[in-house]
Amino acid sequence: MNQQTTQTLVKRRLASKSIAILQDWDLYLLAIPGVLYFVIFKYLPMWGVLLSFEDYSPFLGFWESPWVGFKHFITLFTYEHFWELLRNTLLISFYQLLFFFPVPIILALLLNEVRYLVFKKLVQSVIYLPHFISWVVIASMTYVLLSGGGVVNHLIQASGGHTINFLSAPEMFRILIVSQDIWKEAGWGTIIYLAALSSVDPMLYEAAVVDGANRWQQMWHITLPSIRSTIIILLLLRLGHVLDVGFEQIFLMLNTLVQNVGDVFETFVYTKGLVGGQFSFASAVGLFKSVISLIIVAGANWLTKKSGEEGIY
Template identity: 60%
Template sequence: MDAKPVTRRKRWAPVRIRPRLRRGGGVQTDKYLYLLLVPGLLYFLVYKYLPMLGLVMSFQDYSPFLGFWESPWVGWKHFQTMFEDPEAIRVILNTLEISFLQILFAFPLPIILAIMINEVRHAVYKRLIQSLVYLPHFLSWVVVVGIFVVFLKSDGIVNHLLAWFGMEPIPFLTRPEWFKPLIVFQVIWKESGWGTIIILAALAGVNPQLYEAAVIDGASRLQQIWHITLPAIRSTIVILLILRLGNVMDTGFEQIFLMLNPFTMDEGNVLDTYVYFKGIQQGDISFATAVGMFKGLVGLILVVIANRLARKFGEGGIY
């Protein structure tokens, strides 16, 4: 008998399963995801973009009885009045001074506080500290100013302590030189903890192997912070600074308005309260609109300049 031929077993290559690409992606396919954008888009449309149509009032002597189309057009009259009015110049300078004091003292503190919280190794203490520093953010400015008034009024706790040490009481709330430091301190106390959230999120993305290598090389904790932590969150800090510069003419209405009194009006009156006094109390709506438009233009210019400088020095910027 003839021997059967030996057959070779075939070697099958492993089958590669390719993921099936979804065709026709877009609004129709992901319609439920796009529906989640609707509330946010409506918010910006109704409260941010549609009110911009009212900027035409800054070029008119607007009258509510005549409306947008019948009110007389006056061109740049209100802007010229704003720059010729000594009170308006003083208000602009007050706004810039308070804003730059907040950038100088209140902006770096959330960064420092986030780094300090990040260095806490005990998880329970870390969460407790985070909760305590977040808490003031949820208090309204009415409550915050009320707390400061109770502590700093003439017969308040602070002046009682000063008298106990044999010192003269200080009228903190009526002295003009105390107004701006109190405003900055209130912002620091209320918002520093909340500002740590973004910084802590950025710190969570730092590669822990960098710290391990630094420890092997003999780096101290301060050296690790300076050479690893700060460079890792530098881009986040730059973006936050650019966004903060966009609000440099916006110091917050509620806080300033609640702290103002006849003794501190010259030092504390800012653009937000100035617009209220001119537009609401005195009824000069067109002039108040021109001041508000000036605020927005200054913020836009500062954002563009800061973004270009950031990109020039190698950072990503915001656009």
């Protein structure tokens, strides 16, 4: 193929694309607000990662602050509590993945088996309403229920037992965090799985009944395989936030007695960045989290494709 033929093909492709854009100009016009949102709030702020390699000063500005290279990363990796922060973050994230992630799937499977539509809608509404409650309110409820003079301890004392320090016991902190996550977000997470279940062909269940399959066998051999791709995609997306365990929730539940098990990267960034004024150091911690999350997602996506499933990219 000579150069002239190549140029002709390129011109034809550009012309066909231009015609397509002109024909669907209204659709592209509708897409502009979404594109602008991602450009302004997602892509332009990426320039902020340069703070990680500077000793940023608000008085000198972004471009005039001195360049220090990997100084802040070295400071982070040699920080005396770095491994404690990493351990706390990974453990809480692991517990959320182990105990919280399956709950919406189980709830969706149970709701899918309910045949009384009114009862099904009522239960679904009740379990996803906590999603709209702020973490401040949930933390306040937790203190009212589980503090030393809270409702639960009053009931324990009334039954002849001893007061339990739920909020100040380090061994209870991670249990409380995961329990709050389950109560607040599990019902909301069922929406996606219920939507996936609605696309399952009812004829598959009818054929299974003819073959003598019971409800458990139908769920195991039809329902779960039908939503497997949805589960994998949501799992991959969750792995992308493996170092994001929820700043607001952790911050509201944290106290000096559980600091050694509850202090995570997000609270550390708040303490060093916003409170301590070490903006460049806090930016370096954020970039470190992003890189680790990207590596985990890329690795999990690669393993997913190797196993024959579709990944997220």
